[in-house]
Amino acid sequence: MPESLRPRSAPPAAEPSAAPPAARLPEPSPRDRARPGALRVEGLALDAQGRRLVDIDHLALPAGGVTMVMGQNGAGKSLFLRLIHGLIAPSHGWISWGEVPCGPATRATQALVFQKPVLLRRSVAANVDFVLKARGLSRAARRERCAEMLARVGLEAHARQPARLLSGGEQQRLALARALAIRPQVLLLDEATASLDPASVLAIERIVTEAAEAGTKVIFITHDIGQARRLADDVAFLHRGRIAEHRPAAQFFLGPQSESALAYLEGRILL
Ligand SMILES: Nc1ncnc2c1ncn2[C@@H]1O[C@H](COP(=O)(O)OP(=O)(O)OP(=O)(O)O)[C@@H](O)[C@H]1O
Numbered sequence: 001m002p003e004s005l006r007p008r009s010a011p012p013a014a015e016p017s018a019a020p021p022a023a024r025l026p027e028p029s030p031r032d033r034a035r036p037g038a039l040r041v042e043g044l045a046l047d048a049q050g051r052r053l054v055d056i057d058h059l060a061l062p063a064g065g066v067t068m069v070m071g072q073n074g075a076g077k078s079l080f081l082r083l084i085h086g087l088i089a090p091s092h093g094w095i096s097w098g099e100v101p102c103g104p105a106t107r108a109t110q111a112l113v114f115q116k117p118v119l120l121r122r123s124v125a126a127n128v129d130f131v132l133k134a135r136g137l138s139r140a141a142r143r144e145r146c147a148e149m150l151a152r153v154g155l156e157a158h159a160r161q162p163a164r165l166l167s168g169g170e171q172q173r174l175a176l177a178r179a180l181a182i183r184p185q186v187l188l189l190d191e192a193t194a195s196l197d198p199a200s201v202l203a204i205e206r207i208v209t210e211a212a213e214a215g216t217k218v219i220f221i222t223h224d225i226g227q228a229r230r231l232a233d234d235v236a237f238l239h240r241g242r243i244a245e246h247r248p249a250a251q252f253f254l255g256p257q258s259e260s261a262l263a264y265l266e267g268r269i270l271l
């Protein structure tokens, strides 16, 4: 675990934020807080080149369901996702999942899918097999899981084909099959459908929804407001590295309370 990710002391108690209470989701119950999908962030900051890029006093995400992360370009969404997955170390603060400090142990139970899939120069099936082998599954178990996952994303007919010959949408479905093959407790998606056609977007949304319904916590960054409306249980809106608001989706889309979210939904750029 990177030194700066190592907890130096017990996590600070959740403090009321300066934001008005209506702009926040209710705190999770103690039982929910212990579930592996329950993210808790306290006093999180990421500094680089003299700038504070992420600055989150307090955030608690529900242990289940789909949290959509929104905000304009440069708001800090991707950095936030990398921080909570333990890929980069914060300058300050505390991150935990189900009360386990963020680090290699929590990362091993999670999967991250990027906008551009990073695939191995091997067959479609070998891309899924690779992650299963790394987790020590037997050959028989791998074969079965691989077939199950490729069927789930509609790629079974392409199993022997080189992955790089797949179309963009097919490659993204393969990336999702590979992510879900490890049966992650948390699925993180960074604009995973940004360059896909409408049918591919809906295919991926269906797979993500099924995963969420089966108990996987989903945290999904998107600029697609229609997609956020379709998928979100709650929305965390980031502005200049801070959480401007975090509310149930129905309330958020009815009328955001922060000026930055309102401007975003209205297509105005807030400088
Ligand atoms: N390593 C770095 N050093 C300095 N600044 C960085 C670094 N990485 C990102 N930034 C800056 O941090 C800010 C947030 O970046 P981030 O990629 O998280 O934005 P984002 O919300 O994901 O935007 P987008 O919607 O365009 O993907 C940006 O202003 C970016 O230039």
Ligand SMILES: [Mg+2]
Residues within 6 Å of the ligand: 077, 078, 079, 190
């Ligand atoms: Mg980004």
